[in-house]
Amino acid sequence: MARSTSKDAQALFHSFRSAYAATPTNLKIIDLYVGFAVFTALIQIAYIAIVGSFPFNSFLSGLLSCIGTAVLAVCLRIQVNRENKEFKDLPPERAFADFVLCNLVLHLVIMNFLG
Amino acid sequence: MVGKAEPVNGSVKSGSNQSIPAAMQSPLKKSDLIPNLSLKTLKLKTKQQELLIRVSILCLVYVLAFITRLFSVLRYESMIHEFDPYFNYRTTLFLTEKGFYEFWNWFDSESWYPLGRIIGGTLYPGLMVTAAIIYWLLRFLRFAIHIREVCVLTAPFFASNTTLVAYFFGKEVWDSGAGLVAAALIAICPGYISRSVAGSYDNEGVAIFALLLTFYLFVKAVNTGSLAWALASAFGYFYMVSAWGGYVFIINLIPLYVLVLLITGRYSMRLYVAYNSMYVLGMLLAMQIRFVGFQHVQSGEHMAAMGVFFLLQVFFFLDWVKHLLSDTKLFQAFLRITVTTAIAVGAIALGVGTASGYISPWTGRFYSLLDPTYAKDHIPIIASVSEHQPTAWSSFMFDFHILLFLFPAGLYFCFKRLSDATIFIVMYGLTSIYFAGVMVRLILVATPAVCLISAIAVSATIKNLTLVARAKNKVTQTGFVRGSSSLKGSSKASLDQSQPFQRNGAIALLLGAFYLLSKYATHCTWVTSEAYSSPSIVLAARGAHGNRVIFDDYREAYFWLRKNTPPDAKVMSWWDYGYQITAMGNRTVIVDNNTWNNTHIATVGRAMSSYENEAYEIMRSLDVDYVLVVFGGVTGYSSDDINKFLWMVRIGGGVFPVIKEPDYLVNGEYRVDKGAAPKMLNCLMYKLSYYRFGELTTEYGKPPGYDRARGVEIGNKDIKLEYLEEAFTTSNWIVRIYKVKPPNNRCPYAGNDVPYLPWVPTVLRYHFQAMFHG
Numbered sequence: 001m002a003r004s005t006s007k008d009a010q011a012l013f014h015s016f017r018s019a020y021a022a023t024p025t026n027l028k029i030i031d032l033y034v035g036f037a038v039f040t041a042l043i044q045i046a047y048i049a050i051v052g053s054f055p056f057n058s059f060l061s062g063l064l065s066c067i068g069t070a071v072l073a074v075c076l077r078i079q080v081n082r083e084n085k086e087f088k089d090l091p092p093e094r095a096f097a098d099f100v101l102c103n104l105v106l107h108l109v110i111m112n113f114l115g
Numbered sequence: 116m117v118g119k120a121e122p123v124n125g126s127v128k129s130g131s132n133q134s135i136p137a138a139m140q141s142p143l144k145k146s147d148l149i150p151n152l153s154l155k156t157l158k159l160k161t162k163q164q165e166l167l168i169r170v171s172i173l174c175l176v177y178v179l180a181f182i183t184r185l186f187s188v189l190r191y192e193s194m195i196h197e198f199d200p201y202f203n204y205r206t207t208l209f210l211t212e213k214g215f216y217e218f219w220n221w222f223d224s225e226s227w228y229p230l231g232r233i234i235g236g237t238l239y240p241g242l243m244v245t246a247a248i249i250y251w252l253l254r255f256l257r258f259a260i261h262i263r264e265v266c267v268l269t270a271p272f273f274a275s276n277t278t279l280v281a282y283f284f285g286k287e288v289w290d291s292g293a294g295l296v297a298a299a300l301i302a303i304c305p306g307y308i309s310r311s312v313a314g315s316y317d318n319e320g321v322a323i324f325a326l327l328l329t330f331y332l333f334v335k336a337v338n339t340g341s342l343a344w345a346l347a348s349a350f351g352y353f354y355m356v357s358a359w360g361g362y363v364f365i366i367n368l369i370p371l372y373v374l375v376l377l378i379t380g381r382y383s384m385r386l387y388v389a390y391n392s393m394y395v396l397g398m399l400l401a402m403q404i405r406f407v408g409f410q411h412v413q414s415g416e417h418m419a420a421m422g423v424f425f426l427l428q429v430f431f432f433l434d435w436v437k438h439l440l441s442d443t444k445l446f447q448a449f450l451r452i453t454v455t456t457a458i459a460v461g462a463i464a465l466g467v468g469t470a471s472g473y474i475s476p477w478t479g480r481f482y483s484l485l486d487p488t489y490a491k492d493h494i495p496i497i498a499s500v501s502e503h504q505p506t507a508w509s510s511f512m513f514d515f516h517i518l519l520f521l522f523p524a525g526l527y528f529c530f531k532r533l534s535d536a537t538i539f540i541v542m543y544g545l546t547s548i549y550f551a552g553v554m555v556r557l558i559l560v561a562t563p564a565v566c567l568i569s570a571i572a573v574s575a576t577i578k579n580l581t582l583v584a585r586a587k588n589k590v591t592q593t594g595f596v597r598g599s600s601s602l603k604g605s606s607k608a609s610l611d612q613s614q615p616f617q618r619n620g621a622i623a624l625l626l627g628a629f630y631l632l633s634k635y636a637t638h639c640t641w642v643t644s645e646a647y648s649s650p651s652i653v654l655a656a657r658g659a660h661g662n663r664v665i666f667d668d669y670r671e672a673y674f675w676l677r678k679n680t681p682p683d684a685k686v687m688s689w690w691d692y693g694y695q696i697t698a699m700g701n702r703t704v705i706v707d708n709n710t711w712n713n714t715h716i717a718t719v720g721r722a723m724s725s726y727e728n729e730a731y732e733i734m735r736s737l738d739v740d741y742v743l744v745v746f747g748g749v750t751g752y753s754s755d756d757i758n759k760f761l762w763m764v765r766i767g768g769g770v771f772p773v774i775k776e777p778d779y780l781v782n783g784e785y786r787v788d789k790g791a792a793p794k795m796l797n798c799l800m801y802k803l804s805y806y807r808f809g810e811l812t813t814e815y816g817k818p819p820g821y822d823r824a825r826g827v828e829i830g831n832k833d834i835k836l837e838y839l840e841e842a843f844t845t846s847n848w849i850v851r852i853y854k855v856k857p858p859n860n861r862c863p864y865a866g867n868d869v870p871y872l873p874w875v876p877t878v879l880r881y882h883f884q885a886m887f888h889g
Contacts, residue, residue, distance in 0.1 A: 098342035
């Protein structure tokens with residue numbers, strides 16, 4: 001049972017790798033950005049697990065800035081991805097401008113909330 | 116195409132708004148019939164004619180929504196109504212005088228003596244900031260207007276804006292015809308008017324605008340999948356959070372909607388974009404309001420949104436992986452592992468959070484919406500508010516009229532043409548109708564949904580009827596027909612040729628529909644005029660000769676307080692009048708309408724229900740200088756303190772078991788006449804209400820001391836007050852103010868045997884006495 005699951009996992013991993021290699025570079029950059037943001041969020045969670053979350057608003061603002069920008073980057077990826085039929089007449093410049101605007105609002109609110 | 120679609124829309128609207136003269140719809144037919152009409156002379160194309168009609172209708176609806184709310188301003192004067200608006204007015208005044216930072220950090224020592232209240236952190240600033248911005252804008256344009264006028268007219272102004280939002284929302288959900296009807300319906304719907312008349316300067320006036328705006332922007336975001344619209348809806352949500360505690364409805368309805376879309380398989384990437392950006396940005400913005408604080412991550416009421424957020428991430432991640440992997444077997448294995456881990460992690464997190472108390476359970480106010488019997492048993496303060504009672508059918512009919520049966524009809528149409536937007540409006544309608552059934556106050560939240568869905572029914576029905584009525588026209592008058600053979604009207608036309616009475620039937624039904632809508636308009640205006648335009652603080656009645664008599668006792672009493680008492684005097688009254696006393700009388704009060712401290716209110720309730728000597732102890736411990744009671748026995752005013760007295764007993768008894776409700780009742784009956792319970796006849800509230808009343812003849816043919824509000828002769832006519840003296844009674848005896856006498860020199864604590872303990876704080880002293888006396 002365990003061997004079949006590990007073999008499954010390996011096969012899964014391989015096929016996933018090969019399928020992912022086919023994605024265009026701009027999407028891979030966005031994925032890298034999302035991964036970085038989530039990684040930063042995980043570091044912050046590890047930090048509060050060790051030290052405690054005393055200025056809770058600061059913790060929330062740090063965590064939400066990471067999660068927020070990750071979510072917005074995923075939305076950008078969705079809108080820019082040429083395979084998505086629903087967004088085929090949305091120019092990628094417009095998608096990027098929306099992304100920048102939302103991030104601006106996000107970070108302004110974060111700066112107010114940081115305390 | 117152009118010739119077919121537009122005229123139908125135009126004639127749809129002309130039917131449901133009586134103010135458009137019939138001649139206006141004619142130019143859309145071929146112009147040969149009516150030669151000299153002004154629209155034709157402007158040489159407009161059909162599209163422009165239609166735009167002109169739409170804009171003029173919207174302008175008329177805008178003005179209508181404003182002026183129908185002005186009854187009380189015309190009949191009485193431009194003043195703030197009721198109780199809560201006086202607090203909002205006082206805070207707005209403070210904001211305009213002292214500026215935003217003082218307002219945001221304001222600690223008020225004039226209410227809840229001796230505790231004080233952190234106003235800056237315990238109010239929803241949206242309304243005050245809106246009114247202040249309008250005031251500053253007008254001042255900038257050199258209109259020297261008083262802030263009170265701005266406050267009085269804020270609610271009608273925002274009601275007009277709500278009609279505009281309703282138009283756009285209707286256009287998004289169905290088509291522009293439905294939008295116009297929705298705007299017209301919501302402009303005069305009594306359910307909305309009840310909380311947004313001129314003078315009702317309360318959170319709901321602005322909040323309903325914010326609610327509808329947030330919903331419209333969110334539906335637009337889901338329909339277009341654009342980040343910009345999602346950002347706009349996050350800002351709409353922020354405005355709603357700043358305006359009213361009812362934002363909890365939004366933060367629960369939208370996740371529920373997302374869940375329904377996921378379950379029914381109507382999800383798409385647009386949903387992901389719209390919900391996620393709106394949730395993260397909206398949550399962050401909402402946490403900027405101090406009163407809301409961290410509730411979005413800590414309170415049970417907000418957990419649904421977070422749960423759906425995580426669910427969406429998992430769901431779309433799995434969707435993406437499935438799209439990447441071509442082998443379904445591998446994907447199934449992956450799916451199994453991920454789903455079980457995700458559910459396990461989620462369940463553990465939720466369980467740990469709730470069990471450890473980190474995620475607070477649903478608060479009483481919102482829990483009583485899910486379990487309506489909860490408040491009556493556990494929280495008497497919530498149960499005692501008249502607006503929180505369950506709704507009777509008559510209230511529904513009164514507030515909605517024909518919309519009540521147009522609502523199911525609209526639901527039928529929505530189900531016939533399901534789309535993301537119609538699913539949303541159906542869910543909004545059903546959930547809000549449920550909550551409107553639980554609490555009278557929430558009819559207000561249901562009103563936009565009911566108006567929108569009814570508008571769909573009206574618009575679709577009238578459109579179909581007009582199609583049937585006009586199809587015959589197009590076939591018989593062939594001289595004017597252009598491309599009708601290629602349009603769907605032709606099939607209907609060929610059918611109608613054989614059944615001429617179908618057209619007459621359609622016209623008859625159209626006339627019936629117009630008649631119904633005109634009855635709706637009449638009813639709404641009558642309801643607004645009779646029921647919802649009273650300022651509550653000024654009462655009116657008909658005199659013996661039919662002339663109008665005005666009772667301005669409340670303001671008389673507050674003005675007396677303002678002018679004849681020392682500036683640091685403390686006034687004890689029931690919590691209903693607290694805001695008004697602080698705003699108009701400018702004196703410190705013990706409890707007010709915020710009701711944030713149940714024990715403090717119970718202390719006042721206990722004082723009102725005790726014998727005079729016990730009450731004197733409590734009043735001395737609270738440093739009370741004046742006591743204010745409201746009495747309706749002379750005028751027959753039924754919302755006075757004697758009628759509210761049992762609630763004082765219940766609330767006081769909830770904290771101090773020494774007060775027992777059966778002591779005040781006789782055989783379960785509440786009486787004030789000779790047969791009343793002895794504790795009732797001698798308690799402080801009774802004495803203060805009926806002091807010297809036994810000498811007064813109130814009605815011809817009745818004995819002196821006849822209480823017109825209860826309809827009985829009072830039991831204890833010879834009342835003597837030992838520790839208080841009468842300071843002021845208004846001209847119609849509605850408000851009575853008594854001064855608390857300072858203690859006698861010889862016996863500081865008359866009537867008890869507890870030794871004098873000067874080093875014990877005053878408030879604790881009577882706690883000790885309670886322990887001794889049981």
